[in-house]
Amino acid sequence: MMPLFTTAPRSLCLLRLSAIGDCCHAVALVQAIQRQWPATRITWIMGKVEASLLGDLPDIEVIAFDKKQGLRGYLQVWRQLKGRRFDALLHLQSALRASLLSLGIRARYRLGFDATRAGDGQQLFTNLKVPSPASPHVLDGFLAFGRELGIRDLTPVWQIPTSQEQDAWALDRIASDKPTLLIAPAASKAFKNWTLEGYAALADHAATRGFQVLLCGGPSALEQQMAQEILARCQHPPENLIGQTSLKQLMALIKQVQLVV
Numbered sequence: 001m002m003p004l005f006t007t008a009p010r011s012l013c014l015l016r017l018s019a020i021g022d023c024c025h026a027v028a029l030v031q032a033i034q035r036q037w038p039a040t041r042i043t044w045i046m047g048k049v050e051a052s053l054l055g056d057l058p059d060i061e062v063i064a065f066d067k068k069q070g071l072r073g074y075l076q077v078w079r080q081l082k083g084r085r086f087d088a089l090l091h092l093q094s095a096l097r098a099s100l101l102s103l104g105i106r107a108r109y110r111l112g113f114d115a116t117r118a119g120d121g122q123q124l125f126t127n128l129k130v131p132s133p134a135s136p137h138v139l140d141g142f143l144a145f146g147r148e149l150g151i152r153d154l155t156p157v158w159q160i161p162t163s164q165e166q167d168a169w170a171l172d173r174i175a176s177d178k179p180t181l182l183i184a185p186a187a188s189k190a191f192k193n194w195t196l197e198g199y200a201a202l203a204d205h206a207a208t209r210g211f212q213v214l215l216c217g218g219p220s221a222l223e224q225q226m227a228q229e230i231l232a233r234c235q236h237p238p239e240n241l242i243g244q245t246s247l248k249q250l251m252a253l254i255k256q257v258q259l260v261v
Contacts, residue, residue: 003150004109004128008037009087012149013105016092017047017065019188020247023054025139026092028156029146030060036151043086045077045101053247056161067097078104089126090145096120111145162252170252173241175212180257182214183238185230186223196226200233202261213238214257216250 012033016026023046030042043061046054051064063080066073081104089107091098094117102110102125112118112126123129130148133140143154162170174180185199203213215230215238217223227242245253254260 004088004111004148005150008040009149011041011043011084011086012088012090013086013107014042014044014090014092015098015102015105017045017067017095017098017101018050018093020050020053021188022138023047023050024158024160026142027054027057027158027160028139029090029092029142029154030057031157031159032143032146032151032154033149034059035153043081045105049247053251054160058159058161065101074101074104077101081105088149090149091122091126092142092145094119094122098122099125111148113141117141160251162248162255166246166248166252167255169249170256173214173239173253174256178210178212179259180212180214181206181259181261182216182253182257183261184216186217186220186226186242190222193226196229196233199230203230203238204235207236207238211259214253215240215242216245216253217242219243 014026014030016023030044033040033042041061043063045063045065048064048066051062055062055064063077065077069076084106086105086107088109088111089102089105091102091110091112094113099120099122109128110126111128111130112122114129114132115123116132130144133144139156143156146154183199183203185193187193206213215227217227223242227240231237231240
């Protein structure tokens with residue numbers, strides 16, 4: 001099958017609003033496009049929270065969508081895009097709010113998921129359906145869009161910048177005389193979480209092997225409660241940073257430690 005573009009397109013728009021993890025996966029697609037077509041202008045419409053982490057990606061125009069604003073959020077994005085037309089829209093989110101937002105994005109080609117992956121009527125808003133890969137992983141599904149465009153090297157690479165200030169903050173929390181294990185115990189859905197006893201046993205085992213152990217996560221009540229219950233089960237309680245970092249600080253911390261669970 002022939003790729004969509006045999007030469008670099010002038011402009012692409014990527015639509016992936018959430019969630020944080022999925023947007024991080026989409027970074028690999030964006031940066032694969034940049035490697036092959038460095039002159040292509042890329043605009044990424046993402047959620048407001050996600051933009052706090054990815055809003056300064058090199059050579060990417062990020063437009064933040066605030067779903068809490070309701071109709072005003074849609075109108076704000078559409079005003080920013082008024083008069084613009086892209087060579088292709090990569091509609092990477094099978095959610096009705098994203099499809100409604102796509103109505104204000106003008107593009108010749110509108111790539112979306114095929115019937116296997118499309119939901120919430122997404123297929124009504126696209127004119128090219130990207131075949132689903134054999135692997136069900138989100139990353140592989142995103143990279144399939146790159147293959148459809150004509151990107152040859154789809155090796156996943158993530159370069160998410162952090163500032164000197166954020167890096168210094170992270171270094172201040174890392175022990176200089178021992179390796180560091182960072183544990184992020186909570187997933188977005190409780191059924192995905194491992195056991196409290198398992199995390200506590202892991203933290204204690206790492207501590208006895210000479211590791212500094214840190215807990216990290218967001219400020220939700222679930223995560224705060226999990227942290228307290230893990231700490232209560234530990235003989236060597238780790239340092240609790242849950243709810244005490246911005247997304248950028250957490251990224252800087254991940255870059256500095258030796259092991260992440």
